[in-house]
Amino acid sequence: MKRQLAAVLAADICDYSRLMGEDSEAMLRALRRLRAEVFGPNIASHHGRIVKSMGDGWIVLFSSAVDAVSSAMRVQDRLAEGGHPDEPEIRMRVGVHLGDVVEEEDDVFGDGVNVAARLEQAAAPGSVAVSEAVYGSLDGTLRPSFDDGGTWELKNIERPVHVWVRGEIPKATTASRTNSDGLKIAVAPVATADDRHEVQELAHAITGDVTTYLDATMWMSAVVSQSEGDAKYLLQSFLRSSGDRLRLDVQLIGAGDKVWLKTKFDGTLTDIFDWQDTVSEELSGQVLRTIFDAEQSRLDAIADSELTAADHALQSAMALELCDPQSLERTLAHTASALEIEPDRADAISMGLIAFQSCASVGYSDLCYRYRKHAIEWLKAAEKQSVQYPSLQIPVAFAARLEGSVSALEYRRVIETVLRMSSLDYVTLTFCGWGFLFLGLPEPAMDCLRRALKLGQHTPWRLIILGGLGQAHLQLGQFRKAIEVCNEGLALSTRYSALYRQAAAAYAQLGEMEKAQAAIAEVLKQMPEDTISAVRTRSGYQENPATRLYFDGLRMAGLPE
Known part of the structure; x- marks a missing residue:
């Protein structure tokens, strides 16, 4: 028998029996996809350990409440994006509590498990419900995602529990992307022939880590998928093992089965967690650099007059690398070209306003003068779309703050609202962090920027x-x-x-x-x-x-x- 304090995540699938009754084969396919592409990689990536599986639900233990909540949010956001068209839509309830846990043979007991399970049962589909103990352990990037749910009377729990809830968010605001035709990479789950639990968990964890790093890149989105689908690139990996020795073989495949990158990483089971972190970061960096160079070469070979709005938007995002006048000017120019073709393109509007306001903040007055008229039009367009796209709310609020039409308190509320809707996007985290700094609030700024650096360390x-x-x-x-x-x-x-x-x-x-x-x-x-x-x-x-x-x-x- 093992007793410990742990963050417990309880999750179950809504309407499981009905979905199985309607089409059991399709539901089983959806379940396999959920475990392999969504739940498993996210849990492993955040160092969680599944201790109980009930077919339609799981109990997972974490040593950190932050990891438990981050994992729960990512799972719910991924599910909200939708699944395979030939499979039923899966929605989940999730509850998280911090408390005592007792493990005995193949079962788990204790206050932590009981409260987490009751929170999950009481939660709405698509939401994450956490106890006060968990909420108090979160940092300034995650707290704004939760509303005060008040005190709940939970079945068979002696004392009322103060609950915080991240309710179901409309699909348009859960994704960090603001365009539908952006660059996409499919990350195939890391395969392995080794049936040892620690090796299987390592494969899941690397899958989740790499997807998280790649998806945090503003100019590209990443999904876990066995096949390319509509993705332009496919990342395939195989984890080999011999005793304690490990080797991860990786290849990045593009259109026409062209191999853009082929590499390998060696390690041992004795330093499995450090190796996981090192491999995930180094692999993500190699993939990003390879795709960046490939896309830049492709775009350089196309005449400006033949570039699409999506091409200009991609150029705009990739150009903002050094925050110097030259890179900012390229970003502004490509933004203007993208919006000339497609005036309501939200990703280009966001990038253009960020670049313009960066020019203003740093003090590049010549660029501000040249693009001022453009920026005014972009700001008007952003105001119309800011409810649908959270990333547009920060530049809109920043402009209003400088004009004096938004108070410091109102500006802070906007920042916290945006964090609520997009706290896992490193661009949003960066500008929320800077917003806190302009308000002289370094503690929440540090929370935002440290998380932004972890997600965006391989980006411009x-x-x-x-x-x-x-x-x-x-x-x-x-x-x-x-x-x-x-x-x-x-x-x-x-x-x-x-x-x-x-x-x-x-x-x-x-x-x-x-x-x-x-x-x-x-x-x-x-x-x-x-x-x-x-x-x-x-x-x-x-x-x-x-x-x-x-x-x-x-x-x-x-x-x-």
């Missing part, structure tokens, strides 16, 4: 995320750490002036004035007319003790008032 957005993390450390008074992060960003690009400003402020706060003044000299070399007043105004920084650390540091470093 790494530089912008690092800029946010540097500012967050600075506002928290962690000056040495801020400098470390700024230097990491400057190793990627020396043309992102925000990093020099942050480093200057941090050095000044530490009393290292020579280094602070050198950083300010780099700022003024890139932006000769930059001032403290301009920095504050163009980003709408709130006046409070956290932001004061930044501006006092700039003042001491010698940036003109």
Whole structure:
């Protein structure tokens, strides 16, 4: 008998008996797909362990409430996107509780299991219900996803339970994508001939991890699927084993069965978790770089006049790599071309506004002047579509904040609302993090940006995320750490002036004035007319003790008032 404190996820399939009665063969196919492509990979990716399977339901244990909730949200979001057209639609209820668990032989008992199971039974189809104990363990990126469900009387549970609920979200707002014809990759479940439990779980976990990393890329979506379907690329992997030795053979296949990437990773069962993390990150990075180069080569070979709206939108997203004037200008130009062809294209609108507002925030006034009329039109279009597409709400609110028509409190509410609908998209997380920083709220900003970095570490957005993390450390008074992060960003690009400003402020706060003044000299070399007043105004920084650390540091470093 084993006793432990664990986060318990209880899940079951709604209307299971009816669906089996209507078409048992189709339902069994749907179940196999659910286990192989949705439930299994997501659970394993978040280090969960299935301890009980009832055919139409599962009990899963996690060591972390954050992992349990993140896994539950991903499963529900994936199901909301729909399944195979020849199979019945599967909907699930999920409950999560943090409590004592006792494992004995092939069964599991305890308060944690009982409350999680009752929460699942009381939840609505498509929703995730969590106890107060779980909600209190979540960070600032996940809490906004949940509404206060009040106190529930649960069957056979002695005391009432305070419950928080993530209700069923309309399909249009669950996906992080804002276009239907974007680039897609299918990730086949990692296959293995080894029937050992730990190897099977490792295969599921790598499948889930890689899909998560690839799907977090703004210019591409990823799904777990055995076949390509409508995806342009298919990632296939086979996990081989001999005793404790492991080898993952991988190939990336494109149109016409062209092999774009063939690679392998060796490891051992003795360091299985570290190996899982390393392989998932390195493989995702190789796949992204390969597809990025392949798509860029394809687009470069097409005359601008022959590019489609989807091509321009893809170029727009891939161009924003270094947050310098050149990459921002390419993004803005391709956005304008995409919207000239397809005026209501939401992914292009979002990318264009993000690029324009980045220009404004950093201080690239020439680009702002040239694209101001475009940005006004994009903003009008975004306002019309912002309810349907959460990613558009942040640039709309940011513009209103700078105009003074939205208060700091209202701006914060918008950020938290957007996090509620799209807390697993690294682009949304990045700009929510920066929004919190403009409000002088470094703790929730840090939550957003750390999660964004984990999801977006292999993407062109790494530089912008690092800029946010540097500012967050600075506002928290962690000056040495801020400098470390700024230097990491400057190793990627020396043309992102925000990093020099942050480093200057941090050095000044530490009393290292020579280094602070050198950083300010780099700022003024890139932006000769930059001032403290301009920095504050163009980003709408709130006046409070956290932001004061930044501006006092700039003042001491010698940036003109």
